[in-house]
Amino acid sequence: MESLFFQNPLPLEELKKRLRPRPKDAVDLRGVYFRDTTAIIHSYPFRRLKHKTQVFFAPKNDHICTRIEHVMHVSTISATICRALSLDSDLAWAIGLGHDLGHTPFGHLGERILRNIIQERGLSFPEFHHELYSLRMVDHLSNYGRGLNLSYAVRDGIATHCGEKYEQRIEPDFIIKDLSSLTNLDRYPATWEGCVVRMADKVAYLGRDLEDALQLKIIRRDQIPKGAVRVLGDSNSEIINTLVNDMILEANREGKIGFSDTVFEAVLTLKAFNYRTIYEGPVLTSYHDYFERILRTLHSYLMHTFVKYGEEFHAYRSENNRLAIRFGDYLSKMAHFYREVDGDFRYAVIDYIAGMTDDYAMECVQEIMIPRKFEYRFDEEALT
Numbered sequence: 001m002e003s004l005f006f007q008n009p010l011p012l013e014e015l016k017k018r019l020r021p022r023p024k025d026a027v028d029l030r031g032v033y034f035r036d037t038t039a040i041i042h043s044y045p046f047r048r049l050k051h052k053t054q055v056f057f058a059p060k061n062d063h064i065c066t067r068i069e070h071v072m073h074v075s076t077i078s079a080t081i082c083r084a085l086s087l088d089s090d091l092a093w094a095i096g097l098g099h100d101l102g103h104t105p106f107g108h109l110g111e112r113i114l115r116n117i118i119q120e121r122g123l124s125f126p127e128f129h130h131e132l133y134s135l136r137m138v139d140h141l142s143n144y145g146r147g148l149n150l151s152y153a154v155r156d157g158i159a160t161h162c163g164e165k166y167e168q169r170i171e172p173d174f175i176i177k178d179l180s181s182l183t184n185l186d187r188y189p190a191t192w193e194g195c196v197v198r199m200a201d202k203v204a205y206l207g208r209d210l211e212d213a214l215q216l217k218i219i220r221r222d223q224i225p226k227g228a229v230r231v232l233g234d235s236n237s238e239i240i241n242t243l244v245n246d247m248i249l250e251a252n253r254e255g256k257i258g259f260s261d262t263v264f265e266a267v268l269t270l271k272a273f274n275y276r277t278i279y280e281g282p283v284l285t286s287y288h289d290y291f292e293r294i295l296r297t298l299h300s301y302l303m304h305t306f307v308k309y310g311e312e313f314h315a316y317r318s319e320n321n322r323l324a325i326r327f328g329d330y331l332s333k334m335a336h337f338y339r340e341v342d343g344d345f346r347y348a349v350i351d352y353i354a355g356m357t358d359d360y361a362m363e364c365v366q367e368i369m370i371p372r373k374f375e376y377r378f379d380e381e382a383l384t
Contacts, residue, residue, distance in 0.1 A: 005255040006085050006192045014176050015153040015191065019139065022149060032151050033090035037097055039148045045101040045137050051357035053107040055209050055278065056216065057287055064212050067107075071100050073204035077244060078197045081257075084248045091193040092200075095157030098150070099197060101142075102134030104354045105361040106291040108164075113295045114354060125347055126183040133354065135159040135179060141351055145337030155179055157194035160187050161201055166271060169250070169258025170195050195257040199247060206270060207232075207239030213278045225273050231266035243267070294365050295353060301368050302327055302349045311335065311345075323364040327352055 008015070016025070016032040028035055040046050049068035056064050065073075075096030079089040104110035108130075115128035126132060135158055139147045150158075156177065162185045172195055173188045189195050213219045224234055232239045246263045250256075259267060278284065305324055309315040313335075316328025330352055331338075331345065338345045356364070 005251070006087055008172070008191050009174055010176065010190060016151045018149050018151055019147065020149050031090060033088060033094050033154065036094040036148070036150045036154045037090065039150065040094065040098045040101070040138070043101070043138075043142050043148060045142055045355065046097065048355065048357050049100065049103070051359050052103055052105060053110075053358055054205070055107060055284070056212055057106060057284075057291075057358060061215070063215065065208050067100055067103055070204060070208070071097050073208065074099065074197060074200050077200040077203050077240065078193070080244060081196050081200065081247055081251075082193055085192070085196075085251055087193050087196065091153055091157070091191065092196055094150070094154045095161070095194060095197045096200065098138055098154060098158045099134060099161045099201065100130065101137045101158075102130045102132070102354070104130065105295070105356045105358045106287075109288055109291055110295060110354075113292050114350060117296070117299055118350060123346060123350075125350070128350075129185055131159055131162055131185060132182055135182075137355075139180070140337060140341060141334075141355070144333045145341070152176065152179075153191050153194070156190045157197055160185075160189045160194060161198045166202065166268065167258065168261075168264045169254060169256040170198065171256045192257065196247075199257050202267070203240060203243045203247070206243070206267065206274070207236035209274055209278060210239070210270070211236040213274075218281065218283050219277050223273075223277065225269050228266045228270040228273070231262060232270060239270075294361055297365050297369070298323075298353050298356075298361060299349060302352065306331075306345065306349060321367050323367055 018025075025032055025035070030038065046068070049071060050066055052067040054065045054067050054070045075093050078092035078096045081087075082089040082092045104114055106113075111128060111130050118125050118128055135155060138150050138155065138158065142148050156179060159179050159182055165185065170188060172191055175190055177187060177190065189198060210219075210224070214221060221234060232242045243259070243263065246260055247257065250258055250260050250263075258264070301323075305316065305319060305327065309328070311331070313328045313332040316324045316331075319325070331348060334348070334351075338348055353361070
């Protein structure tokens with residue numbers, strides 16, 4: 001039975017419309033939105049999420065959350081809420097899995113560093129936000145410039161998910177937007193499912209980040225604000241259970257997606273605690289200078305290399321390091337996109353760095369800063 005509150009008044013043909021026609025949609029047993037889910041799962045950007053920071057950098061502990069686990073949490077939480085509200089859980093799954101494909105290495109700090117570099121270079125690129133960059137990733141950068149050709153509703157949900165903005169309740173704007181023209185985060189999703197994902201993003205990381213900090217002994221359980229614990233619980237499972245059930249009850253009471261007054265107050269209290277002791281605490285901030293040096297070094301080197309070789313892609317091999325060789329190969333495969341869509345290669349270095357995993361970024365810096373042993377070169381030449 002459909003909910004009386006949660007109707008999507010926009011025409012289905014508009015929500016399911018793709019950037020390019022896909023005739024197979026008419027006979028695809030998966031349906032439009034579940035097809036988008038599988039396209040995301042099979043994409044290279046999704047695969048790289050398993051080696052990208054969620055909060056805690058390059059964890060050696062396999063039980064600490066990475067970005068790929070976070071998007072799975074968001075998707076399952078979103079699908080659960082959508083089922084309870086008789087919404088389209090396939091649409092929620094697809095948005096949830098794709099919402100963070102534009103995240104940089106080193107999490108939100110990497111995002112801020114690249115934003116600063118873009119501003120310093122005076123690029124006309126919109127201010128770097130992972131939400132909008134995720135849209136660039138699915139529309140263009142994936143699949144060697146062809147993108148994933150996702151449906152409008154999924155693309156809209158990805159671009160407007162804005163998980164760091166804490167609102168008590170939200171509702172869709174029910175507007176078919178020109179998503180390619182978005183430059184900031186002031187827009188809301190066009191669908192109820194997009195709103196659910198936007199709120200589920202907070203549900204997914206609030207308790208999980210707390211759990212990881214406890215496991216890494218960054219905080220102690222007795223430090224967690226007692227008022228928040230009384231309302232939400234003090235484990236990730238308790239927090240998720242409380243927030244999901246509250247969102248469902250509140251949605252049916254208010255006709256919006258969000259939290260009750262008591263629960264929202266506890267959420268803000270726990271959020272403030274997490275920011276003070278985890279995100280802006282001494283353990284994580286001690287890494288900031290290192291990450292800035294890594295990303296700025298990579299940017300400087302790749303810019304210098306591009307100025308030197310330009311579109312002579314084979315010439316990048318003369319740098320005698322794998323970073324330059326792979327960057328030249330990337331430029332060769334993406335050349336048609338940069339020429340025909342962007343108009344030039346001015347964003348190529350930013351795109352290449354933004355797509356890196358944490359480990360790959362660190363390996364690349366090591367490679368261009370520390371020469372390989374001399375005999376390795378002869379070993380490689382013997383194999384060619």
